[in-house]
Amino acid sequence: MFNRFRSMPATAIAAVLGCALMTTATPAAAQKKPKKEEAAKGQALKPSKGFGPALKKLTEATGAKDAAALQAALGEAQASATSADDNYLVAFYQLQLGILNKDTAMQGQGLDGMIESGLTPPENVATYNFYSGNFAYGAKNYAKAIQRLEAAKAAGSTESALPAILMDSYLNAGQIDKGWAMAKAGIESARAAGTKPSEELYVRPAQAFQKANRTEEMLDVLTMRVEDYPSPATWRNTLYILLQQSGGDKELNFDILRLMRATNAMTERPEYLEYVSLAVEAGYPGEAVAVIKQGQNSGVIPKGDTHFGNILEAQTPRAATDAAAVAADAGKPATLNNPKAARSTGDVLVGIGQPAKAIPLYEAAVRGAPTDAVAQFRLGVAQALAGQGDAAVASFAKVQGNRARLAKLWTVRAKAAAPAAS
Template sequence: MFRSTRGNSTKGFISACAMAIALAGGAAVATGAAPATVQAQDYSDAFIDAYQPVADVVNAEGGDVASVVPQLDTIVSLAQNADEKYAAGNLILIAGNKTGEQPMQRRGLEIMLESGKVPVENVAQFQWFVGNIAFNEGDYMASRAALSAAVASGWNQDDPVGLIAETYWQSDDAVGGLAYLQEQIPGVLAAGGQVDSNWILRGLVTAYDAENFDASVDATAMLVKANPVQQSWLNGLQVVNALGEFEGDVRIDLLRLMRLTDTMTQSQEFIRYIAAADPRVYSNEISGVLARGLADGHFETDDPYYQEVKSTVDRAMAGDRAEAPSLVSEAEADANGESAMIAGNVLMTLEDWSGAEAMFAMAAEKGGVDTNLATLRTGMMQVHQGKVAEAQQTLAGVTGERAAIARLWSTYAEVNGG
């Protein structure tokens, strides 16, 4: 019990001095019976004089709470010790519950937490409610701080990771949100939890809206690792392809990954693929692209564009196959890597993954070529062969504008095993 210089001044005070709270509808806090955990100590007469009449109104059935709200600031200013602060905060919370004003509820909860008198087993829950109310108010930094404190205090209900991530998305901070998820996901998995791919999908949408290419690559890699299905690849690679400002000879290796993951769904993607690959050089590969585009309804057999490309590849396919062995011999004899790149490209279009890998690796070793391109395609050929560890090591060496594409190929190797 609390001690005062006046013996009868405690009536009504204790009845308002605690609560049981539950969240409903996002952040509506409801009060219940006063628990026995409140340990009141010394309350000043000034505090009691200000508190008591307000508490009587707040606790009264049908009391005119709105009429005493202006007096709450005075009560807070008179609260000098922990018990007084706890009581003041609790009174504000109850008043907020009765008026339905979330800012008042939040203030009451925060004052109670600041008092240090909230029972340890309730601290995480109080912080969780503060975070929810702050979120509803659009105060996302404060929400994140409170929700993170709740998690640190042991709160693991109601998807705290997803809600904290949402504080970043609502602030249009794709980079910060993805970094947060990247940090949290290992712990979630280690604790036996599941990663909700919708967390990451929201990050991907935020990255797209912000036209943040790097964040879209991060989100795609995280998304397919969390949920390695075709839809994840579709969602991610469509955004990466839309945001990436690539020249054709760079984009083609992204489109090759899209073809491998069956995520080419637009006619323009098939046309871009054909233009970037050049049907005269990659005839066998483009023949497959044409066939898929025709089957999916992106081309018509009487379309002049389709007929022209198909005529080109039909004339070149047999010649490419016949010429491949001599190209390899020429590459082996050449002092630099240019001939090896040519041979590697032809073998790649023939789906001779092992032979193409050897040629691209030779090109990188001999030099005189774009080393990042040669290294990227060496890794791609290793991916096709299921050489996961080797592919990831190779692709990690790609820098510059091709690095993002290399990372996505490496992610494919990780989740698909080739």
Template sequence: MLLRSIRFLLLALGLGAILASVPAMAADSLRPEVATPLQQAQKLVQAKKFKEAIKPIEQAEAVGGLTPYESFIVAQMRGTALAGAGDAAGSAAAFEKVLAAKRLPPEDQLRITEAVAGTYLRARNYPKAIEWTEAYRDAGGKRPETLGYLAQAYYFAGNYKKATEEASRLIAATEKAGGKPTEDDLKLLISAQAKNEDAAGYAQTMEKMVRYHPSREYWNDAIRRAAAKPGFSRNLELDMYRLLRATGNMTKADDYMQAAQLASLAKLHGEAKSLLDEGYEKKLLGTGTAAETERQNRLRTLVEQKAKEDRATIASADADINAAATGDPLVKTGMAYVTYGDSAKGLPMIEQGLKKGQLKFPDQSRLQLGYAYYLAGQKSKARDALKDVKGTDGAADLAQLWSILAGQG
């Protein structure tokens, strides 16, 4: 009767460990001097008087000479009462004794092992949390939430290397199973990598973050991290701003001014004009100090004039572009058409330039093609083009981010 009540209490208390079927043996019984105080404790626990229940449990234990079965029952009652009283560490220690008795079916042993690991984590006893989470894993436990205790415990214990290893293992297993890593797991990994000063790992994890849990803030971090990697080509600065713009992260006047100047230097005057027009519409431009406004207005006037001249003469250079020895002029002019809104004319030119070859920066040119398809609303083709972008100058990193963005609608 007492054992059945303990099972009920464990369930009612929501401890996460249910003693569903403790095997009874012929010699299993409680002596009256042990059973009587435990029955008193049981009533107090049922009345949710958890602290008061501890004294009769101690009286039962003080009888002395407890049999293994009596010790087993006392440990269960102590763990239940201490859990209700808010003593997580004491409760976990008591349930360690329950587990040590090895009287439970494997499934219940696993559930209590899981509960003990979680209890120690909440009690901030990180070495014990690590010990019992590893025991849970070794016993065949597979719940990702529970396996995540390891990374958390190592992180809060200050072992960021092990936290990175365990979080990476958990995320990889989740992805392999076709699942979606949680935002919390990714955030913990990112934080551990930052503590380890692992810039490359941080950037890779940010790619996963924007893939699975996109937000404007995460996109901003991912893009700027990619651009901050060693070896990032200055030729790709405009491409960085393009990604920032596409993800809603152009939030300062300087963003628009820098991007517009880079576009104008690349002779993409239509794109420069579009950037400045957007900056004025957002009231980020034309609203600062007199000196700032004068500089911004001067650039706008220049860009508008250049765009007008370029738009009027762009078609006249087609013959020379086709006769060029390399594909670069075709790519550049095709991009100009696309940024003027004429994708039907521009996309075939970029494709033709890539086929012609002899490109100065072939991967950067392939990145341009992916971006051009994205602008044209052909996101499937954009992703196909971006798959071919390789190299270590930053083009491949930006291509990966564009591919993720193109896959999000």
């Protein structure tokens, strides 16, 4: 009966997360600091006497920006280098050759030689390690990137790209927990400063958790993501994955689709097909009609769509009859004293856009059946839709079982929709 829209294989879920790939720093950004800082360092170096002729050629070739001459001079310099200072200068001019040729591997080699010489001035250690680590990251040498970037961090680097590159290096090296710890620290720091965290701090760890089949942790990350990026597309991507994990539970799928609707995240025709099919099967004609009309108003469902047109024709008169019956039953003691009847009546009221009237019914259902996790969950939904954010958050906090994850997501929505404190 259902037209599923969740045909994507599990291995492709990461693609749904949608985020541009991180880029390494451009070579041009790596040029100025090492080159400028080395000028001051040069006065303190004492090259060996035999290294003098090669050093003169290195200096002249660099000044002339003659890459071929610099390459030839480097060969001579490497052969004549006998001291630590000589080797430091060889590494420095390797960096210059890498700059001239836009060769990041050569630049990294030069920086490594300077770092490993032990002659790097303390004030330059952070800069050299950062760029060395950045080049290693670009070459996918994540172990080296971690080593260099951690050294840059320890030396007090203030490069804004460092946390994200180091985080991603840990993730790509298989150290997911370390990478996520760094991401969380970055998220908390940004939030504390009143700024929005980079979306990559969520997307990259989520992808790593998904690849490692650590679904609950992936969903923890995505739940945090919608707090800072509550766009319909982000909500849809997150709830899409949750639908993948539902195990075919129709009632749970229905609740997930309700949140998708509440966050304006229904953007494709198949989603409406499944939602409407579930509503009709559950006996909620009013909700089926409302969902179809929403799809038509949003332009997702063409007004001339025969399939949905037939459903509207069949369900509209039923919806009117159902609404009248529910209005008559909602306040009756017989309904309120019967947990099952109270819950089902509340479900209909929420579906036809009257969540405030559903609240006392769900409250009655919870009192009469304290272990009814669905009633507890849907009480929170009704409160959230009625604008009672604080009450909804409190209700969702009590939800356990297979709706606990969905309750956390509804909590995000409830908090976002709540009026700001005056």
